[in-house]
Amino acid sequence: xxxxxxxxxxxxxxxxxxxxxxxxxxxxxxxxxxxxxxxxxxxxxxxxxxxxxxxxxxxxxxxxxxxxxxxxxxxxxxxxxxxxxxxxxxxxxxxxxxxxxxxxxxx
Amino acid sequence: xxxxxxxxxxxxxxxxxxxxxxxxxxxxxxxxxxxxxxxxxxxxxxxxxxxxxxxxxxxxxxxxxxxxxxxxxxxxxxxxxxxxxxxxxxxxxxxxxxxxxxxxxxxxxxxxxxxxxxxxxxxxxxxxxxxxxxxxxxxxxxxxxxxxxxxxxxxxxxxxxxxxxxxxxxxxxxxxxxxxxxxxx
Numbered sequence: 001x002x003x004x005x006x007x008x009x010x011x012x013x014x015x016x017x018x019x020x021x022x023x024x025x026x027x028x029x030x031x032x033x034x035x036x037x038x039x040x041x042x043x044x045x046x047x048x049x050x051x052x053x054x055x056x057x058x059x060x061x062x063x064x065x066x067x068x069x070x071x072x073x074x075x076x077x078x079x080x081x082x083x084x085x086x087x088x089x090x091x092x093x094x095x096x097x098x099x100x101x102x103x104x105x106x107x
Numbered sequence: 108x109x110x111x112x113x114x115x116x117x118x119x120x121x122x123x124x125x126x127x128x129x130x131x132x133x134x135x136x137x138x139x140x141x142x143x144x145x146x147x148x149x150x151x152x153x154x155x156x157x158x159x160x161x162x163x164x165x166x167x168x169x170x171x172x173x174x175x176x177x178x179x180x181x182x183x184x185x186x187x188x189x190x191x192x193x194x195x196x197x198x199x200x201x202x203x204x205x206x207x208x209x210x211x212x213x214x215x216x217x218x219x220x221x222x223x224x225x226x227x228x229x230x231x232x233x234x235x236x237x238x239x240x241x242x243x244x245x246x247x248x249x250x251x252x253x254x255x256x257x258x259x260x261x262x263x264x265x266x267x268x269x270x271x272x273x274x275x276x277x278x279x280x281x282x283x284x285x286x287x288x289x290x291x292x
Contacts, residue, residue, distance in 0.1 A: 014126010
C-alpha cells in the first residue's frame with residue numbers, strides 16, 4: 001500500500017481522501033477520510049474531521065475523530081474533540097479533552 | 108527558499124486532495140490535487156499524478172497531468188510523459204520529446220494575475236533566462252526526491268483515482284491520451 005505524507009512545512013485547506021496510508025507531519029484544515037491507517041506525527045496539526053480504520057494521534061488534533069477499528073492517542077498528543085471508535089488507547093502523557101463514543105456498530 | 112531539510116510532501120497514487128496546498132518543501136504528486144498547489148521549492152507531478160487548476164513553484168516538473176496555469180518562477184520542465192492542458196508561465200521551459208502542451212506558453216515575464224511570490228522573483232528569473240541557460244539546465248529532480256521522475260517511469264500506472272482533470276473533459280481539444288502516435292525518445 002502506498003503512502004501519502006504531508007510534510008512538516010506543508011499546509012492543506014480542504015479535503016484529503018483515498019486509499020493510501022496517510023502520515024501527517026504538517027497541517028490540515030478540513031476533512032480527512034482515508035481507507036487506510038492515518039498517523040498524525042508529533043509536529044502534525046489537524047483542525048479536521050478525521051476518519052479512517054485506524055487513527056494514531058501523536059500531534060495536535062482539534063475536531064472529530066472516527067476510528068472504524070481503533071484510535072490511539074500517543075504520548076505527547078493533544079486531542080481536543082470527540083472520538084468515536086470501538087477501541088481506544090490513551091497513553092500516559094497524552095492530553096485529551098472531549099467525549100468518547102464506543103458504541104460503533106455494537107447495538 | 109526554505110533550507111533543505113530533506114522533508115517533503117508526497118501525495119500517494121490513491122490519494123485525492125481537494126483544496127489548496129501550500130508548502131515550504133517539495134510537493135511530489137503521484138495522486139491527484141484538485142486545487143492550487145504552491146511550493147517555495149518545487150512541485151513534481153509524477154507520471155499518473157494530476158494537478159490543477161494551478162501550480163506554482165520555482166521549479167515545476169510535469170511527468171503526469173497538469174490542467175490550468177503552470178507557473179514556474181524559475182523553470183518548468185515537461186517530461187516525455189507530461190501533459191499540460193493550460194497556460195505555462197516561466198522564464199525557462201524544457202519540453203522533452205513526447206511531452207504535450209495545449210495552451211499558451213508565456214516566457215516574457217507577464218503572468219496570470221500574479222501572486223506576490225511570482226512577482227518578486229520574476230524579474231531576476233527573467234534576466235537569468237537565456238537559451239543557453241535552458242540548454243544547460245539538466246533535468247534535475249530535486250535531491251530530496253527519493254523516487255525521481257525517471258525512476259517512476261517504468262512502473263505501472265497506479266489503478267488510481269480517475270486521472271482525468273476537469274479540463275480534460277473536453278476531448279475535442281487535444282487527444283492527449285493517444286500514445287500510439289508517439290515515438291520513443
